Amino acid sequence: MQRGIHSALTERKANGRKSFAILVDPDKVDAPGVESLCAMAVDAGADYILVGGSLVVTNHLDDVVIRIRKACNIPVILFPGSPSQLSRYANALLYLSLISGRNPELLIGQHVISAPAVRQSGLEIISTGYMVVDGGAPTTVSYISNANPIPADKLEIAVCTAMAGEMLGMKTLYMDAGSGARRPIREDMIAAVASHVSIPLIVGGGITTPDKAHRNCQAGADIVVVGNAIEKDPTLIREICAAVHEAAATVD
């Protein structure tokens, strides 16, 4: 039986290994695009492919997931912006609760509505404390969620939110400045959070360079997610992936 993605991730974390995840927005890829992206992801040694977005307006999520699964063996993890973004063809689902916000629908309401479908999907469910951090400008996630992001310089709010998420039983935390954020999450905030929790920490939003990805890992990120920058320049996949894999764990 295949080992679960979460347990593999926990083991990687224990060994100080860092992971690189490519974010694919189903609205922005066509069939040839998926195939060439997968080829580059395999070539670079990318660890995960996340599929989803705050606002997915097309209706070919299944199609995109199936194409990725056919094209490569990289695990596909759903990163849904709404309960409708469910595909049983993926390997796992980040079951996101927006713990940085105070919108009850995104904390628990939509989960109640989607619970039977999520259970029936047979996907590995990875409960994830989703923390949106101010990225310097309104992003789709900040608008759609109708919830205030954590201010970029309020480290203690991020730390307390992460600790609460861990103690509530979340299996991972995802700190997100939002897709295309003007300012990615500061390393001092990542380091502060990483030093107060022991569950895997996913970081994304506005990361555009291998150097920033590397520094995020050194600060304590376990998975770095990049979407926008790769859409603009797919050759970054190889460079960012190498930078992530080279990063040594510096957080005890």
Ligand code: 1GP
């Ligand atoms: C967004 O964290 C992801 O939710 C990735 O952001 O598209 O800016 O890389 P980018």
